[in-house]
Each structure stands twice: as structure tokens, then as C-alpha cells.
Amino acid sequence: MEAALRAIAEPHRRRILTLVSQEELSAGQIASHFEVTRPAVSQHLSVLREAGLLTERRDGARRLYRARPEGLAEVRAFVDGFWAEGLERLKTAAEREERRMRRGAARG
Amino acid sequence: MEAALRAIAEPHRRRILTLVSQEELSAGQIASHFEVTRPAVSQHLSVLREAGLLTERRDGARRLYRARPEGLAEVRAFVDGFWAEGLERLKTAAEREERRMRRGAARG
């Protein structure tokens, strides 16, 4: 999970993931969307691949990349769990508040 | 979103968030769970607070912290959206495969 989080914490890499989530693209096609040099994009692709967020496939002299959403499973579990806890807490707080209101109304 | 992702990419900060997601804790109580020095924890708390993942409340000489799950809204939207896209893609791929299987069975 650590690797996945560090990977998507970088804006370029999030854009790369978005690009290859819809269609399979080559390294050159991906690099053409950015202003940084091609080696930089290549490094980002390595980071994403080692984090399990990308699959690499060779096609002749090119390399095609595609998103691998399963790599975000742990991250999703953490964030969703945290979110659910938060909602639960807000809910119980609201209920507590409601009980207090009712007590107040009953007493005057 | 950038700040939130960078914040939760650090293991100590994830543990801090988990700690204060259940109950409100003081800086000292939080620091007692770690082996790093208290100033280090204080810095982590600052990062989390500036990322919108924490609320700070003063109580006399102490400062109480509590998780703020709403700060993860954008992160959750990104990850969940990515996950949904992936599932959809896998689903259509499976359907395509099924059609191919049926064609193969019909022809021989």
C-alpha cells in the first residue's frame, strides 16, 4: 500500500493512470501529453509498474501500458474504511444530538 | 487532494489517523504510541492538519486532535472512480470473451 500511495501522490503519475485507464498507450504516446522529458515519464512508468498499478506489454519496438486498478485495492480499503468510520461517528453524534433535543423538548 | 495523498503516504501519519479516528487524543497521548521524538509527531500533526485530515482543539495546556474524514473526499472519489473503471473494463472484457467462446462452440 505504501508504494501505491506514494505513486499516486505525484500529479504526473495520476495523469498517467487516468490516460491509460481508458486505453492502452505506448510510452511515447503517454510522454507526448507532458512537458517533462521522455526519460522522466519512463521513470514514472517504472514507479507505477513496481507499485502494481500498471501492466507492461511489449509490441515490437514499442511498449504498451495499461492501468491495473487491482493495485489500488489496499488503498481503497483504507480510505473507504476511514470514510465509513467518519460517517458512523457523525451519525452517532447526530443521534446523540437528537436525543438531547427530545429530552430538552420533553422537559420544556 | 495532493496534500491529502502526500499526507497519508507516510506510515506514521496513517497510524496517527487511525488512532484519532476512534477517539479524541492529545498530542502527548499520540506521541506515546511512537518511538520517534515528540517534535516529529508534532510535525506530522501539522501536516495532517494542513491537509484537512485533522481538527485541532485547545483544552488548557493541551491540544486535542480528531480525525476529519471529509478531508479524504477527493482521494476517495479518485480511487473509487479508478476502481469502478477497472471493474467495468474487466466486465466488458469478460463479456467479450464469453461471446467469443459461444461463437467458437457454435462453429465447431
Next chain:
DNA sequence: CGGAACCGTCAGTTGACGCTAACGTAAGCA
């Protein structure tokens, strides 16, 4: 084989991050 296209990798630099030690501040108590 020669050359072009496509892409990864290797130094090397710059900036940011996480940490510790030392200091400063605000609240509580004798």
C-alpha cells in the same frame, strides 16, 4: 548491413522530506 524509430537506464544536480536537538510559549500549581 546501415540507419532510423522507440524506449530504458545511468550519472549528476536540485529541491523536498523526515528526523533530532535546542529553544520559546502558554497553562496550571505552590
Next chain:
DNA sequence: TGCTTACGTTAGCGTCAACTGACGGTTCCG
């Protein structure tokens, strides 16, 4: 007032991350 507790903040250091430029390895075509 003086001491203690509870924290945040700053300066400084080591380390890592992101980037560029130069180079090397494949693949395809004439």
C-alpha cells in the same frame, strides 16, 4: 514569582525523489 507540564517552532543534517542529458539496447525497413 518560580517551577513544572504540555506543546509548537526553528536550525541543521542526512536521505530520497524528480528531473535532465547522454548513452545503450531492440525492432523494423531499405
